[in-house]
Every structure is written in structure tokens, then in C-alpha cells.
Amino acid sequence: MNPLIRNLTAIALAACAGTALAHGKVECKEYPKSEWRPHTELEQKLIKEGWTIRRMEKTDTCYEVYAKTPEGKRVEAFFDPKTFERVEE
Numbered sequence: 001m002n003p004l005i006r007n008l009t010a011i012a013l014a015a016c017a018g019t020a021l022a023h024g025k026v027e028c029k030e031y032p033k034s035e036w037r038p039h040t041e042l043e044q045k046l047i048k049e050g051w052t053i054r055r056m057e058k059t060d061t062c063y064e065v066y067a068k069t070p071e072g073k074r075v076e077a078f079f080d081p082k083t084f085e086r087v088e089e
Contacts, residue, residue: 025089026078028062036081039063045084062087 039056042063046053050070057064062078069075078087 026062026087028059028078028080028087029082030061031082037084039081042079042081042084 039058042065043053043056046065046067051065052068053065054068055066057066058081059078061081063081065075065077065079067075067077079085080087
């Protein structure tokens with residue numbers, strides 16, 4: 001294999017791995033699913049605070065939100081599903 005192609009492939013794979021693991025350290029407290037508040041309630045709360053929501057997902061222990069903050073910064077943010085507190089790495 002051409003060394004240039006091999007190096008570019010290695011760089012591309014490393015970049016993909018880095019983004020896939022970007023939120024690997026974020027962990028919310030574990031609650032039974034019956035104690036989780038509806039994600040629509042979190043969405044309404046964030047919109048009232050000035051966030052622009054692009055997408056929301058559920059992880060095993062958190063709500064994951066892709067959005068723009070009131071300051072206009074694009075973020076991938078995690079929230080406790082029971083308290084709606086933002087969880088940082």
C-alpha cells in the first residue's frame with residue numbers, strides 16, 4: 001500500500017475514534033426508567049432558557065442534547081433525566 005494512503009487512512013481512523021469517544025466520561029446517576037422525567041419537559045425547559053434544540057437522545061443514564069446554547073455555541077450536552085441538571089465530564 002502506498003505510504004501516503006496508509007498514513008491518511010491512519011489519521012482518518014484516529015479522528016473517527018476520537019469523536020466516537022468524545023463523551024465517554026459523562027455519566028449520570030442511574031435511576032429506574034420510571035423515575036425519568038419526560039424528555040419533552042427538558043426540551044421545553046431548555047427552549048424557555050434560550051436554547052435551540054437540534055436533536056435529543058436517551059443514553060443508558062442521561063439525556064443527550066445536541067443544541068445551540070443561548071450564547072449561540074453548538075454543544076453536545078448531557079442532562080440528568082430526573083433532575084435535569086447538566087452533567088459535565
